[in-house]
Amino acid sequence: MSETPPVVLIHGLWIHASAWAPWIDLLAARGFTATAPGWPGEAATVAETRADPDPQNDVGITAICEHYAELFASEGIKPIVIGHSFGGLIAQELLAHDLAVAAVAIDPAPIRGVKALPFSQLKSGLPVLGNPGNKKRTVALTAKEFKYSFGNALSQEESDALWEAVTIPGPGRPLFEDAAANFSRHSPAQVDTHTAVRGPLLLTSGSVDHTVPAKVTREVFALYSDNEASSTEYHEFEGKGHSLTIDAGWSEVAEVVLDWLATKGFGATAPAATDAAS
Template sequence: MSHAPVVLIHGLWIHSSAWAPWIEYLAVRGYEATAPGWPGDLDDVASTRADPSGLNDVGISEICRHYADLIDQMPEKPIVIGHSFGGLIAQELLAHGYAVAAVAIDPAPIRGVTKLPFSQLRSGLPVLGNPANRHRTVALTAKEFAYSFGNMLSREDSDALFEQWTIPGPGRPLFEDATANFTKDSPAAVDTHLADRGPLLLTSGSEDHTVPLLVTTAVAKLYADSPSVTDLHVFEGRGHSLTIDAGWRDIADVCVDWLEAKGF
């Protein structure tokens, strides 16, 4: 069976090179995958840490347009798999016809979600606590990363992931998401009702602090009256680091098994 190509989309604070094990795994499963960075990302973690200025004031619309332009150059429409803000981007690309199917892993909330658990608020405070951060990049500390991403890991394992993969992230997407329900034509809005689209899998780690299960469940409910397929899978006992920590293969297995079950 010939599979559609896969585009992997990272979220805030993680460099696209963290998808390297997924690209190898997908190749074994018969999928050709790529992981382009966000507009402004440099080629590797060290370079982006040294000069993150290209990410200043990069927002949701710019990120979506960046991936849409890349997809326009591909010979066929891909499957998109995104984590965190990458999961929000994946939903937008799917709704606008740029993908044949999408997987949104612990996706940032789309417009219409009103739930705001404490852990989500605390995870966003390093950025949202200072309005000036809207127009610049912000780096997490190891302690902040341990709470937001690594809460289900040992501190040693969390710190290792922090050192290996984290980069400064633009503050603008978080501000846009936080104000989505009060903003007309918000870039975090996704057509959950009328879009004639391919299937969508939403997933959530049950212990995720950055995008709690309650939030992803609320996203799934927004799709309840959609004529297109929307499924939800919960990874019990997993936090926001689930795509990059030692258990990432369990996540990949579920995602690819779902894609194959849907005929992709």
């Protein structure tokens, strides 16, 4: 390719956009221009967002998708999108609408059509879903809740340090929308897995993820199986939990993503593109 597309990194619930800083540095070293714009209503820093989370109240999946679509349009870009958790769901929607040239969905929140609901996923969502009033407000995770949902593969010390450094209150609406996705014909968690002609997609999962168990992501991958027009691939990280993009092992995840992008022809030193579809 004559020009490497920019990369836009999209975080998930409860994590501030600044947590992508190490990824931005690594991507820059590999010839990419990368940015990590926050969600609608998110302040510039962790501290500011914690101090005033209310601008995120009632922000749902549609508003988040539109936020990034408008950003791409205003900057005149069609980027590579890398998303984690709900960011992974958003990445799939942006790709399906041909707003991105390629996407990586890391431990993505389930899209409409996924039926698996493992116990750990249900337990991870209970801090929000357990109170219907949380749908229109932001909710913060306690250190204990974060340890179960994100840091179950980490030491207590590392999990607590991450909770202190990068977590923020997150809007409850996306979780409620995702939980009801299969009961709504027009769910904002609907992604065209069958007919969209789009750029390549990589789905990944941590094998011990509590928030989005690997079984769920494999089911998402299966939903794409009849789309012969577009490439979809799957990678599983053994022994990793939901914190895999931000914990001490983040670079291993990033290297897998970079290697995959290289096979698709993206990157300053990438080989010629291939069309190995799954």
